[in-house]
Amino acid sequence: MILLRELLGKHDLAFKGIAVSGSPFITLVNGRRVFKGHSVSGYPLYTVVGNKLFAGTAVSGRPLATLVGDLIFKGIEVSGTPLAKLSGRVSFKGIAGAGSPIVTVPSGNVATLFAATYHALRG
Numbered sequence: 001m002i003l004l005r006e007l008l009g010k011h012d013l014a015f016k017g018i019a020v021s022g023s024p025f026i027t028l029v030n031g032r033r034v035f036k037g038h039s040v041s042g043y044p045l046y047t048v049v050g051n052k053l054f055a056g057t058a059v060s061g062r063p064l065a066t067l068v069g070d071l072i073f074k075g076i077e078v079s080g081t082p083l084a085k086l087s088g089r090v091s092f093k094g095i096a097g098a099g100s101p102i103v104t105v106p107s108g109n110v111a112t113l114f115a116a117t118y119h120a121l122r123g
Helices: 004-008 110-122
Strands: 011-016 026-029 033-036 046-049 052-055 065-068 071-074 084-087 090-093
Touching (some): 065 110
Antiparallel strands (some): 046 052, 071 084
């Protein structure tokens, strides 16, 4: 049975590595809730609010990660060595802007890339 909210919701997919098709790593629903694989219902892994990533359905408190420009930092840190760098449709570990990508988001959606990168590194 397909729920109406699943048909009307905007889904964005992220894939591990350089892949752009196949089974997705995570799915972002309506630019906010992050689910594992193709799932679009149930309890989310993360919630994206602006430039912060929270666990589960939380939308306030201490974030798991913060996005500053194209860099992802752990928690509320916004300086020092980043966890990853976003570059277009892909992300790279640390400050590197080249090499083997951690995840790829075909649409280039920053929120999806942010959540997928964090999940690949820390999830």
